[in-house]
Each structure stands twice: as structure tokens, then as C-alpha cells.
Amino acid sequence: MQENITLILDKIREADLVLTGIGEKFIPGENREKLERAYRNLAGCLEGKNYFVITTCDDGLIRQMGFREGRVVCPLMAEKDDQAATDWDMYMKWLQGTLHKKLLVLELGVGLICPDVIRFPFEKAVFYNQKAELVRVHNKLFQLPVELHGRGVSIREDAVDLFACVKNEKSV
Numbered sequence: 001m002q003e004n005i006t007l008i009l010d011k012i013r014e015a016d017l018v019l020t021g022i023g024e025k026f027i028p029g030e031n032r033e034k035l036e037r038a039y040r041n042l043a044g045c046l047e048g049k050n051y052f053v054i055t056t057c058d059d060g061l062i063r064q065m066g067f068r069e070g071r072v073v074c075p076l077m078a079e080k081d082d083q084a085a086t087d088w089d090m091y092m093k094w095l096q097g098t099l100h101k102k103l104l105v106l107e108l109g110v111g112l113i114c115p116d117v118i119r120f121p122f123e124k125a126v127f128y129n130q131k132a133e134l135v136r137v138h139n140k141l142f143q144l145p146v147e148l149h150g151r152g153v154s155i156r157e158d159a160v161d162l163f164a165c166v167k168n169e170k171s172v
Contacts, residue, residue, distance in 0.1 A: 004137075004155050005166050008106070011135060011153075012045055015104035019095070019125065020046070021118035022055035022062065025109025025138070025159050038163035039065035042108075045166060052091050056114050075117050095125070103132040109159035111141050126151060137162060 012018055020042070028035055043066035046053075053072045055062055062072055073091045077084040105126050110118045126132040127147055134152035136142055142154040155162070 001157060001162060001165060004157060004162060007153065007155075008135060008137075008162075009045060009166070011104050011133065012049065012106070014102070015133075016050065016102040017098050018046060018049050018051040018104045018106060019098070019122065020051060020053045020106045020108065021110050021122055022053060022057060022108055023110030023118060023138075023159075024056060024113050025111070026055070026057050026062075028059055028061060034164045035061070035160055036065065038160045038166075039067075041163050041166040043067045050094075052094055054091070054118055056110075056117055076114070098125070098132070099129050101129070101131060103129055105132055105134045107134065107136045107138075108163065109138060110136075111138065123148065 078088040126134045137155040137159040
């Protein structure tokens, strides 16, 4: 697990921009404390970077975990909430500016419940941006498409467990 953490932290440091997708593995369950620790550690890892976080978890917990205001978007809420729609528009403009830049696309616990929200668009972003790289973390659905061969890393681990164990500069 530690070598995967080191790999991810190195890739975040090397990237100009970081696009992170948070999937259904981050839905609060039995161990809320571990989930909160994973969110806080992720926020700490992204601090100082130009990033956006896209999530399918609309429970509101992520917004309390230290991410910059306006940098967390839940597309599932964009039709229902004016602020979410504004954040979505900001994200779309930011995404347009990622082309031809060193972009790390970090996909955490994203399965196939809503693949058209994170999984497929993220693959497409990496496919079109030749300077982009995808890191997919999932305990079962970690595979990368053949079109992204050599431009991504698949990590077969539970994303919440992995980020709950991260020690970044702020927590050391």
C-alpha cells in the first residue's frame, strides 16, 4: 500500500493540474471516521495545486473536509442547485484550459453506477490530452482501457483505505 501512496503523491507533485474523481466507494457507511480522514488527507495532498474534484457523492460531507471553495463539483446536483450549476460551469472552463498541459487525472473509487459522470469523461480527457495521465484506484474495477496503454496506472486497492493511510507534508 505504501508504494502506491508514494506513487500517487509523486504524480500529484509532478502535475501542473489535477482532476480528481470521487466515486461511490466514498459514500458514508460504517466507518465515517476513516472516510473523513481519507477526504482530509486528499485535500492536504491537493493543497497548493490547481485542481478540481468531481464527485457522485451528494451527501455534503466532502464540502467540510478542507477542499478549496468552488473546487468540488457534484454533477448530479447541477440541475437542482444554482451553486452546483455555477461550480459546474467553472469546472467546464477549467477543463478547457487543461489541454496540452501536464494533467493528472486521479480516479478514486469510481465504479460503473454512473460511468458517464466520471469514468468515461476522465478516460476521454486523458485520451485527447497527450500530456495527461490517469491513475485509477479501485478494488475491483481498476483496469484501464487499451487506448490509454502507457498513459496510466491502475491500482487494485480500496481508495478510501488507501487515502486514509496517506501521510502528506501537512500530516507528518
